[in-house]
Amino acid sequence: MLYFILPLLFSLISFTAKRKNIDYIILVSNSVLNAIFTVYIVFIANINLKYFAVDAISKPFLLILSIVFFSSSLYSIYFLKKREIDERWHSIYTLCFILFDSLMMLSLMSVHIGLYWVLLEATTILTAPLIYFNKTKHSLEAAWKYVFICSIGIAIGFIGIIFLSITFRHSESLFFADFYGYSDPVSSLFLKIAFLFIIVGFGTKAGLAPLHFWLPDAHSEAPSPVSAMLSATLLNTAMIGIIRVLKAMYIFKEQYFANTMLLLMGFMSLFVSAVFILRIKNYKRILAYSSIENMGIIAVALASGGAGILAGIIHTVSHSLLKASLFLTSGNILDRYETKHYDETGPVMKDMKMTGIVFGLSVFGILAIPPSLSFLSEFKIMSVFISGKNYFLMVLFMLLLTVVFYGFIKMLLTMMFGEKDFSAVKKEYILQILPQMLLLIFAFGLGLFMPSAVKQILLDAANWIGG
Amino acid sequence: MYYGLLVLFALTVIYFSVTSRLRAYVNALAAQGVILFLIVLVNMKETNFQSVILILIETIGFKTILIPYILNKIIYQNEASREIDAGLSNFFSILAMIAIFSFGFILSFWTKEVLEYSNPFHFGVAFSSIIAGMYIILTKKRLITHIMGYMVFENGIFLFSLTLLKEMPLIVNLGVLLELFMIIFVSGFFVTKIKESYNDDNIDNLTDLRD
Amino acid sequence: MHIIISIFMILTVPFLFAGLINVVKSYWAGRMGPSLFQPFYDFIKLLKKSEAIGRRTTEIFSLGPVIYLSSVLTAVLFVPFGFNRSLFSFSGDFIFFAYIMAMGNFFMILSAMDTGSSFEGMGASREAVFSLFIEPALFIILASFIYLSGKTSISSMISALNFTNSYTIVASILAILAFFIMILSEGKRVPVDDPNTHLELTMIHEVMVLDHSGASLAFVNYATYLKMTIFNALISSVIFIESGIFYSIAGFLAVNVLSAFLVGTLESTLARFRMSHIPQFLLLLIGIAIFIISSVLMGRQRGI
Numbered sequence: 001m002l003y004f005i006l007p008l009l010f011s012l013i014s015f016t017a018k019r020k021n022i023d024y025i026i027l028v029s030n031s032v033l034n035a036i037f038t039v040y041i042v043f044i045a046n047i048n049l050k051y052f053a054v055d056a057i058s059k060p061f062l063l064i065l066s067i068v069f070f071s072s073s074l075y076s077i078y079f080l081k082k083r084e085i086d087e088r089w090h091s092i093y094t095l096c097f098i099l100f101d102s103l104m105m106l107s108l109m110s111v112h113i114g115l116y117w118v119l120l121e122a123t124t125i126l127t128a129p130l131i132y133f134n135k136t137k138h139s140l141e142a143a144w145k146y147v148f149i150c151s152i153g154i155a156i157g158f159i160g161i162i163f164l165s166i167t168f169r170h171s172e173s174l175f176f177a178d179f180y181g182y183s184d185p186v187s188s189l190f191l192k193i194a195f196l197f198i199i200v201g202f203g204t205k206a207g208l209a210p211l212h213f214w215l216p217d218a219h220s221e222a223p224s225p226v227s228a229m230l231s232a233t234l235l236n237t238a239m240i241g242i243i244r245v246l247k248a249m250y251i252f253k254e255q256y257f258a259n260t261m262l263l264l265m266g267f268m269s270l271f272v273s274a275v276f277i278l279r280i281k282n283y284k285r286i287l288a289y290s291s292i293e294n295m296g297i298i299a300v301a302l303a304s305g306g307a308g309i310l311a312g313i314i315h316t317v318s319h320s321l322l323k324a325s326l327f328l329t330s331g332n333i334l335d336r337y338e339t340k341h342y343d344e345t346g347p348v349m350k351d352m353k354m355t356g357i358v359f360g361l362s363v364f365g366i367l368a369i370p371p372s373l374s375f376l377s378e379f380k381i382m383s384v385f386i387s388g389k390n391y392f393l394m395v396l397f398m399l400l401l402t403v404v405f406y407g408f409i410k411m412l413l414t415m416m417f418g419e420k421d422f423s424a425v426k427k428e429y430i431l432q433i434l435p436q437m438l439l440l441i442f443a444f445g446l447g448l449f450m451p452s453a454v455k456q457i458l459l460d461a462a463n464w465i466g467g
Numbered sequence: 468m469y470y471g472l473l474v475l476f477a478l479t480v481i482y483f484s485v486t487s488r489l490r491a492y493v494n495a496l497a498a499q500g501v502i503l504f505l506i507v508l509v510n511m512k513e514t515n516f517q518s519v520i521l522i523l524i525e526t527i528g529f530k531t532i533l534i535p536y537i538l539n540k541i542i543y544q545n546e547a548s549r550e551i552d553a554g555l556s557n558f559f560s561i562l563a564m565i566a567i568f569s570f571g572f573i574l575s576f577w578t579k580e581v582l583e584y585s586n587p588f589h590f591g592v593a594f595s596s597i598i599a600g601m602y603i604i605l606t607k608k609r610l611i612t613h614i615m616g617y618m619v620f621e622n623g624i625f626l627f628s629l630t631l632l633k634e635m636p637l638i639v640n641l642g643v644l645l646e647l648f649m650i651i652f653v654s655g656f657f658v659t660k661i662k663e664s665y666n667d668d669n670i671d672n673l674t675d676l677r678d
Numbered sequence: 679m680h681i682i683i684s685i686f687m688i689l690t691v692p693f694l695f696a697g698l699i700n701v702v703k704s705y706w707a708g709r710m711g712p713s714l715f716q717p718f719y720d721f722i723k724l725l726k727k728s729e730a731i732g733r734r735t736t737e738i739f740s741l742g743p744v745i746y747l748s749s750v751l752t753a754v755l756f757v758p759f760g761f762n763r764s765l766f767s768f769s770g771d772f773i774f775f776a777y778i779m780a781m782g783n784f785f786m787i788l789s790a791m792d793t794g795s796s797f798e799g800m801g802a803s804r805e806a807v808f809s810l811f812i813e814p815a816l817f818i819i820l821a822s823f824i825y826l827s828g829k830t831s832i833s834s835m836i837s838a839l840n841f842t843n844s845y846t847i848v849a850s851i852l853a854i855l856a857f858f859i860m861i862l863s864e865g866k867r868v869p870v871d872d873p874n875t876h877l878e879l880t881m882i883h884e885v886m887v888l889d890h891s892g893a894s895l896a897f898v899n900y901a902t903y904l905k906m907t908i909f910n911a912l913i914s915s916v917i918f919i920e921s922g923i924f925y926s927i928a929g930f931l932a933v934n935v936l937s938a939f940l941v942g943t944l945e946s947t948l949a950r951f952r953m954s955h956i957p958q959f960l961l962l963l964i965g966i967a968i969f970i971i972s973s974v975l976m977g978r979q980r981g982i
Contacts, residue, residue: 114636114638114639114642115638115639115642117639117642117643118638118639118642118643118645118646121642121646121650122646122649124650125646125649125650125653128653128657132657132660137664137665137675138675138676140657140660140661140664141661141673141675141676142676143657144610144654144657144658144661144673145673145676147650147653147654147657148613148617148654151617151650151654152601152604152617152620155617155620155621155624158624158643159597159624159627162624162627162628162630166630173636174636174639187581189581190581216676216678217676220676221676276678279678280678285678468844469844470844470845470847470848470973470977471844471847471848471851473973474848474852474969474973477969478969481962481965485958485962556954556958557955557958558954558957558958558961561958561961561962561965562961564965565961565964565965565968568965568968568969568972569968572968572972572975572976575976576972576975576976579976586976587976588845588972588973588976588977591972591976
């Protein structure tokens with residue numbers, strides 16, 4: 001736990017020093033230390049404190065967080081160097097970025113639902129300045145919507161927590177473990193109401209429809225490394241709350257209701273994103289809608305039970321890795337052409353070869369073309385549908401995915417091989433490409449060959465939910 | 468006493484639809500803080516000094532003094548004194564509020580067998596205040612009013628959490644307070660910024676981002 | 679004896695109440711003001727005068743004020759007017775009470791429309807709209823008292839109130855508040871209506887009785903004063919319940935004085951509401967009534 005003093009210390013240094021170079025050192029060293037610490041707590045140590053513990057479900061999430069944070073920190077250095085930013089905002093960015101990461105880590109590890117709520121809400125406040133970072137009218141609007149809608153969503157989640165504590169009224173505590181081990185009979189109605197509020201409340205933050213409106217705005221207006229963090233890690237952090245309550249639903253035999261709700265929200269998210277991805281031309285928004293779509297897929301996977309839960313966990317991993325890579329790469333394209341419309345960009349393949357390749361690969365990955373991890377998970381979901389004879393859901397699922405596929409390929413082709421002519425090839429920095437390469441290696445590498453340690457972690461997580 | 472306080476709380480919520488002066492909204496919020504404090508006091512089973520102090524800070528300190536102070540400051544900075552005339556007249560606002568409260572009471576009356584745990588009238592007021600907060604957010608035009616609607620929403624949740632016989636753990640309580648304060652602070656900052664760049668804090672300005 | 683005192687009070691208290699309001703108003707304005715008995719003198723004066731009746735009017739025009747007065751006079755018999763017992767009562771008489779009052783209003787509206795003047799029609803339509811808000815509130819309040827006491831006649835339901843539980847106290851306080859708003863609205867006082875105004879567009883009640891003169895006008899005025907004292911009587915019977923005859927009469931008079939003082943003060947300090955704001959003011963009555971009934975319903979269930 002002492003580790004968490006470190007980010008605080010770093011941010012304090014950044015805040016007092018207000019020197020750009022120190023900020024870069026802080027970003028790198030913090031992310032490296034973060035990665036080391038994560039590997040330590042996941043693979044070696046057995047953290048089990050009163051309020052915080054690394055259990056089976058938080059392990060995959062922690063690993064994703066450290067990888068994505070590492071690559072976005074590297075990219076942030078490029079991002080900050082490229083721009084003329086005054087020292088104050090420079091250090092605000094560094095500070096918020098670091099603290100944001102540690103808060104998410106803490107909320108992933110917290111086993112007390114009240115504390116989890118507090119930490120999750122704190123991430124909203126910390127990311128608001130990051131979203132506002134560009135200081136344009138649009139970013140202002142996006143930040144306002146983000147803070148406001150998420151606060152309301154989280155407050156709805158709090159009502160859910162109140163209902164949970166009514167449900168488990170004799171246990172006098174809000175620890176998840178006490179919920180799971182509750183021995184008195186529980187009122188099925190209250191548990192259902194609690195789950196309903198929690199899935200809507202935390203689902204707001206996780207980007208599930210119908211309260212997803214903030215997501216495309218915030219993700220498209222935030223700086224690219226921040227979008228990557230938001231999309232790849234913050235949504236997961238909110239998802240883990242739903243998953244932890246879902247386990248209680250399994251234990252008290254209410255999974256039918258829970259799964260129906262998850263399925264409903266999942267398909268709603270899929271539908272919304274499929275409709276919008278076809279219509280819009282702003283590639284960052286398309287990526288944001290794709291995040292909604294993927295969260296929908298995860299919800300559907302969790303809802304289908306059995307092997308579907310494993311698929312959901314795998315999909316979480318692959319979505320985070322690939323979406324982070326996509327957002328970071330979109331930052332390159334945005335910097336080069338200064339437009340968010342994919343019609344107006346030049347031929348990326350000609351202007352920026354590496355960026356083009358990375359972007360193309362990430363799109364292939366997110367569209368579940370083998371050997372990406374997404375293929376594995378979506379294939380598993382399909383097979384669960386088939387074995388459960390849910391042909392209607394399967395066809396619907398396929399159909400919506402195909403629509404998304406079409407939208408993405410259209411965007412990709414227009415961007416890669418556009419007609420517009422821009423001036424000569426510009427130099428690409430190593431920091432512009434390296435982070436995404438790292439993410440892609442993980443995403444495709446795990447799809448091709450999964451080490452037994454990683455496999456065990458994923459399986460443990462899946463068993464933890466269903467058990 | 469207890470019933471009277473609940474009714475007073477409900478009346479402060481309805482007051483939001485009677486007037487359109489922003490200062491009046493802030494005063495209503497401050498009054499709500501005091502009423503919540505009294506409700507907690509009346510409900511308290513055993514008086515212990517520590518929890519009284521905590522509740523005092525939570526309700527009077529934050530909800531009655533600090534947050535209204537910040538809100539007044541924002542109002543002063545934005546040079547706004549009235550809610551922008553929406554298409555909706557106050558008459559329909561009151562009608563909607565009455566409908567919300569009737570709905571809340573009917574719901575709580577209807578579920579009183581299941582809710583043997585709590586006082587149905589209390590439940591009704593709390594639940595209706597939550598919905599009323601949502602209603603304020605949905606129908607009013609100014610962003611600053613949205614923040615106040617959010618506060619009504621939060622106060623409703625606070626009242627709702629009192630239906631439990633046990634209290635929330637200290638750490639959660641403090642966390643909730645801090646968050647609330649920060650949210651008001653951050654959104655106040657954004658309101659001021661939006662006012663600077665749009666010359667107005669009308670929600671209708673914020674429609675650039677959509678698909 | 680009881681009957682004689684009651685009838686005496688029904689005949690005198692309304693005039694004194696109206697006179698007292700004027701005294702309070704002139705006190706706030708720093709004037710000498712009319713005498714306390716001025717409404718009574720006016721009443722006598724109007725009775726002596728002959729009546730001018732428009733050529734285009736029918737019988738309804740002159741019938742309106744008479745029915746209005748008689749309906750209010752009938753209604754007052756069912757209210758514990760100064761005593762904790764009313765002159766008449768039967769179970770379920772609260773419905774009769776509410777509708778006999780409504781009938782008087784209805785005939786008054788008819789008689790205003792009968793003149794055929796668009797001006798009076800406007801006043802009539804306003805009156806009709808505003809009484810729309812009073813009636814459901816009155817019904818809900820009386821219904822919650824029935825629920826509390828289990829009795830269905832006005833005098834017995836009020837005397838059966840049990841003030842040992844908190845929800846009854848809250849319901850009673852709210853009911854008193856609601857009755858006071860009804861005084862303002864049914865008595866056509868500020869802030870709903872201004873009895874002194876003759877500015878055409880803002881009048882409600884005054885415009886309705888514009889064509890009435892002589893005895894008709896006297897009846898209408900008296901009936902309106904009486905209506906206000908009916909609500910005063912309801913208030914006082916809620917407060918001074920189960921006390922002896924002397925205390926209940928003294929209490930009734932005290933309530934009259936206090937409410938005259940309040941009405942007069944309100945009239946001196948407040949301006950009339952804008953016409954569009956009146957419905958929302960009266961809508962609050964329904965809100966209060968809903969709070970009363972729900973607190974009563976749920977409080978009784980929980981026994982708190």
